[in-house]
Amino acid sequence: MTDRGVTKSEAFQARLRQRQKQEARFKAYGIAAIVTALGFLCVLLGSMIYSALPALTHHHLVLDVVVEVPADKVSQDRFELADGMDWRGITFAALHQRFPDVTSRRDRRALMGLLSMSASDAVEEAFLNGSIAPNEVAQVEVPVSDDFDLLVKGVIDRSLPETDRIVSDRVLTWIELLEADGRVVSRWAWALLTNGDSREPEMAGVRGAFIGTLWTMLVTLLVSLPIGVMAAVYLQEIAPRNRFTDFVEININNLAAVPSIVFGLLGLAVFINVFHMPRSSPLVGGLVLALMTLPTIIIATRASLAAVPPSIREAALGIGASRLQVIMHHVLPLALPGILTGTIIGLAQAAGETAPLLMVGMMAFIVDTPTEVTAKATVLPAQIYMWANNPERAFVARTSAAILILLMLLLTMNALAIYLRKRFEKRW
């Protein structure tokens, strides 16, 4: 290389150093941005997991239960026997034998308040599945009340003066006695996954909302995918370029930015008031979310159609393929990974949506798990919102746990999107 002297000059060297410095600075900014973003993410996830921890387990009390059955009825079918029994009374009796000095009506109520409303159900179930033999003492684990549970977990501070504490001194003494007996045990809180919603925190679960979300997403997918893909194919591949299609295109792009609650209002006005579809149902919720997802799917599909190289279209046309054959045999299969990714991202967005569902009545206290698209249902984000509004302390942890479940659902959907994209890219 012949040195023309340019690179030797002081000014050139100074400029070179300047450029190198700029590059290093730019890199540092980038790294700083990523570290900051990751930091926020970690804080968010960390605090969510930390506050969800108390909801993952629930304490149970081991009771010595005796189910008294008259001698002439012992041979009867258990289910018939169970029907006429006072399970609440049996459960209370088992607890009361530890505190025989509790007599007044008020104290008896307070004592029963140690246990969850579902404690007597647990005893009945133990009887039905044969864990309790008639007229014999049997140990049964029954769930305790939410305040009992939080106190044992240390979420409620025992050292506070009685006036600042939810749990009275008297109840605290009982709990400490039961703890000293070794009768308080911790169990996984399966109720969180297997139960529907409830006013009692220890009985509340996300099952209903989770299934509701799945039904709603099914409706959204079935409506928005075919319509979205067809619209995108028509606009991108077939429609002539004129004022009308330009107008449609601009409006689709604008629709993607419309506040989601507006779609809820539209759904209320059209699906419920005009078509009289059932309020609070996954059908209406899914249709509303489908409207919201359509622009996302159309834009993603158009982008992936546009990314298919024109040479492929020319090759197919040149052999004599019709326009439809070019699209169906070549362009769509090549665009499929992008379409699938866009669709799943759109669905994940819809799965996390609350505002539009507010307008069509899906923000409701619904205990039953929906079994069809026209049944009353709620969805995970709505469930989270409702739990966050509940006054009981124990709902704080449940809310975080429900958020984690929603996040896991979204992560699964995104993972599915990545998997599908990789799979179809390999085949093509």
Add this chain to the structure above:
Amino acid sequence: MSFPDVKIRTRNVNVHYGDNHALQNVTLDVRSNAVTAFIGPSGCGKSTFLRCLNRMNDVIAGCRVDGEILIDDRNIYDSNLDPVELRAQVGMVFQKPNPFPKSIYDNVAYGPRIHGLTSSRAELDEVVEMSLRRAGLWDEVKDRQTAVASGLSGGQQQRLCIARAIAVNPNVLLMDEPCSALDPIATAIIEELIDELRASYTIIIVTHSMQQAARISQQTAYFHMGHLVEYDATDTIFTRPKEKQTEAYISGKIG
């Protein structure tokens, strides 16, 4: 010029892209079973004219073609002629090799499949083999017909595209700078192939390489700024051009 064996007749062909008058009053006859080369500087309209011959310009928005183009005395811009039917008769090979992202076999079989040319798998196998043989690719790929076409070299891909085009048994083959993306060895193989294919097809090739036009074509047309400047036997064009512009181009003064 007039020949006894004319395959394609064009009369006063004009092409507009919107306001741009890309091709003006082109009138020429293309000989059957011969190689005709279109040469000229970039933007002269030679590719545009080529794409008129199988109506590939139809898909370009704002493109308008006027005049008459007859292949075997049939007007290809007749309103009752489906371009699909035309393109089955007039095959095309593009500048960049553009095999489908499918197997080698499926690439060649695609045309016969969509046109329903074969009735059985065995027949289709035969068509694929014959097309690959004619394209001089059979020996190289016969053991890996199910392999993805993108694994072939550039020259092999272009021969695959030729095999794909001739699999539907067209009369005319249009080639739009088929060697411009290839190295000299691959180019030589394709040129040899074109010379062999001349016996069965009417071939029109657009090329930037004047040596290539001189080597493989019998007729040459020189285009400049949307006009057909000169059209004659290749020998005449390259040795005794009548027009000053042609002479300037082939001697390297413009273009």
